[in-house]
Amino acid sequence: METNALSAGPQSCSLLPVMRQLLLSATQDASVAMSRWTDGLICLALEEVCEIPLERVCEELNICDQTLVMVVLSLRPPLAGELILNFDEPNARQLAYLLAGCEPNLGGEWSELERSALMETGNILGCAYVNALSRLIDRELIPTAPYFVCDFGASVLQQALIVQAMHSNSAVVARTGFFREETRLAWHVLFLPSPALQKAMEAALHSHMSRWGKGRSNTFGATENPRHDRPCSTTPIGQETCD
Amino acid sequence: MSTGIRSHEPLAEHVGMGQVAIARSPKTLTAVLGSCVGLALYHPRLKLGGLAHVVLPLSNGSSAQPPGKYADTALEFLLRQLGSQGAQARELIAKVAGGACMFASAGPLQIGEENVRVTLRLLQAAGIPISTQDLGGTKGRRITFDLSNGQMIIQSVNQAPLVI
Numbered sequence: 001m002e003t004n005a006l007s008a009g010p011q012s013c014s015l016l017p018v019m020r021q022l023l024l025s026a027t028q029d030a031s032v033a034m035s036r037w038t039d040g041l042i043c044l045a046l047e048e049v050c051e052i053p054l055e056r057v058c059e060e061l062n063i064c065d066q067t068l069v070m071v072v073l074s075l076r077p078p079l080a081g082e083l084i085l086n087f088d089e090p091n092a093r094q095l096a097y098l099l100a101g102c103e104p105n106l107g108g109e110w111s112e113l114e115r116s117a118l119m120e121t122g123n124i125l126g127c128a129y130v131n132a133l134s135r136l137i138d139r140e141l142i143p144t145a146p147y148f149v150c151d152f153g154a155s156v157l158q159q160a161l162i163v164q165a166m167h168s169n170s171a172v173v174a175r176t177g178f179f180r181e182e183t184r185l186a187w188h189v190l191f192l193p194s195p196a197l198q199k200a201m202e203a204a205l206h207s208h209m210s211r212w213g214k215g216r217s218n219t220f221g222a223t224e225n226p227r228h229d230r231p232c233s234t235t236p237i238g239q240e241t242c243d
Numbered sequence: 244m245s246t247g248i249r250s251h252e253p254l255a256e257h258v259g260m261g262q263v264a265i266a267r268s269p270k271t272l273t274a275v276l277g278s279c280v281g282l283a284l285y286h287p288r289l290k291l292g293g294l295a296h297v298v299l300p301l302s303n304g305s306s307a308q309p310p311g312k313y314a315d316t317a318l319e320f321l322l323r324q325l326g327s328q329g330a331q332a333r334e335l336i337a338k339v340a341g342g343a344c345m346f347a348s349a350g351p352l353q354i355g356e357e358n359v360r361v362t363l364r365l366l367q368a369a370g371i372p373i374s375t376q377d378l379g380g381t382k383g384r385r386i387t388f389d390l391s392n393g394q395m396i397i398q399s400v401n402q403a404p405l406v407i
Contacts, residue, residue, distance in 0.1 A: 054259075054260045054261050054298065054309075054312070055259035055260050055261045055262045055296075055309055056259060057259075057260065058259065058260070058275070059257075059259065064257075064275060065275045065385045067400050072346055074346065147346055149345065149346070150400060151277075151345065151382060151383040151400050152275050152277070152383040152384075152385060152400065154275035154277070154383070155275055155276060155277030155343070155345055155382075155383025155384070156277060156345050156346075156383065157277075158260060158275075158276070158277040158278055158279050158298070158345075159277045159278040159343075159344075159345040159346060159354070159355070161260070161298075162278060162298070162299070162354050165260075165261075165298050165299060165312070166299065169261070169308055169309070169312065
């Protein structure tokens, strides 16, 4: 799936680099968990953290009216957010086959075993991501049980965006891609933090910076990327972690 | 786009979250809906209509940009734009779709239901008859609003298309 150059809104200019830095660390933890879960086959990398006008979010993320298979984890308020693991059907069937030996049946019903394999993947990935984020911001984040849905990607994304839409005309989205060896897979994780969680992330990073000095740009020990501090940048970012 | 109105050449025009589009026959307007509501108004004689992709129920006075974001601002905007092209409110009919609950664990805020409830109430208050509707449930909808005949085609995954 190609990535697009996105235009940023003014609201979160200062927030995007902060989120990016935190999410790099969380993505590394999630990548390790994913690698273990798939016997070293699959890893992931943060692609972009961007702010997109609501009316363009689906087209900019290239999630429109195609049917996707998604596993959704919601974070409970007050620090709410949504984590959506999404695949196209062939990739989802392939993963279920890899993990549970379910013979792929393109276009068919999703068996309980296939759903379980995908939900467990979402759970492992989501919990690693959420635990890392919780540790980094030193606040408790409580995810719901994973929820399996096979539907139009845009329909699911809309509901995940509701909390942000209540506060803003734009959406802050972090997108993570998956890799099998050197090959990019048609899987993504979208992370949509609520405004309250965005503020908590910002506060956490400022707290770390004041403790350790502003000159240290990578206080969480994530893989450094020289482009991380570009203000308002929403240009897709290349592969940064692949443990 | 500052006004939120999209009007151009391709026959099929997509209406994103919070947007409103106005068009005439033979154009079609499309949207993909989850918890959002697609509010379509149609003037049968003029073959003129509009589609708003409503995200939330009420603006509570906030200046909404884009205008289709809230049900109240969307209806007001649609009526104003259609009126400016000669469509009287009393000659319009409404078709409404969407308002699903996409997640089982949607929490205390059932936004799809609320979007539906407010949209229907506003239409009733404006005296615009609702000719047909397809609302609620747990499935997403892809809608195509055909300005040549006022029909709305509704597609959901693994279901036969529905024409309302």
